[in-house]
Amino acid sequence: MKVAIAHLLDLQSIDNKLHQIELAKGNLPEKVKKAESELETARAVLSKCESNLSELQKELRQIESEIAKLNEDKKKYDEQLYAVTTNKEYDAVTLEIENAINKIDELENRQLTLFDAEKDAGEALQEAKEMLAKLEKSFQETSVKLNKTIEANAEKEKALTAQRQETAAKIRPEFLRLYERIRKPKDGLPLVTVERGACGGCYTNIPPQRIMEIREADRLIVCEHCGRILFWQEEKELTIN
Ligand SMILES: [Zn+2]
Incomplete structure (x- = not known):
């Protein structure tokens, strides 16, 4: 799953660059x-x-x-x-x-x-x-x-x-569909990190158990509030495309 998230992140970065060209x-x-x-x-x-x-x-x-x-x-x-x-x-x-x-x-x-x-x-x-x-x-x-x-x-x-x-x-069709579905309404950021225990997109708090699951990344977890895909990144290496 970590690999899947990495691919999705690559896709997000590419899409944002394409969006810049459009802008x-x-x-x-x-x-x-x-x-x-x-x-x-x-x-x-x-x-x-x-x-x-x-x-x-x-x-x-x-x-x-x-x-x-x-x-x-x-x-x-x-x-x-x-x-x-x-x-x-x-x-x-x-x-x-x-x-x-x-x-x-x-x-x-x-x-x-x-x-x-x-x-x-x-x-x-x-x-x-x-x-x-x-x-x-x-x-x-x-x-x-x-x-x-x-x-x-x-x-x-x-x-x-x-x-x-x-x-x-390289991405599974159902993940791709999920990504595409979130991308447009979420300003080109379908994937967000967990920031200080909250969703990096909508800032809704995430229960600790959920955060553990996101860190483990055995499956794709979406924010219950805004629907973005959540992924874990150590604070020190936080960079958002
Ligand atoms: Zn959210």
Whole structure:
């Protein structure tokens, strides 16, 4: 059992080193993720701005050609006016001219509104482009930082992962399961020493009989209060990973 505890302690030490590597990344992984989702939103906004502007421009082109056509019609009617011979004809052509003038007026008003909207849409598009560029830069920077951190520890992480596999292979599955179960909720310290007659994790006192059993280490003993695996280490050689 002493050997089993030694292996579990090795595993704990490896896991804590791996955890340190994870900590070195800080909040960079979350930052990268956040930057990514902001980028996605900014791209959607940009594409909305682009289609908005192009819709407006399309309508403007259409109006322009309609106005041109109406002006041509009006010109024809103006010429016809010289050729009319009856009052009835005169009234009919005059009405056509008035209609064309009214229609052109209407379209020109719409055109003015669209010019304003086009200007606003152009500005919005510019803003969206600037925002996207800014977010792309920040995403780039954060990713580079994260990748540097990952690269800096890559060798170490690889070695530790291999070491972990090797060590875990030496431990009985049920012990490993117990260890894994305690590790996460106990801040990476599933194994603790007995300190001044108490559990080194939760400081609950341990009866002397129990302490004897822990010292003998014939079986794996867990703290009745916090569930951590308890092991014995002489006070003078106390080092906790
Ligand atoms: Zn405890």
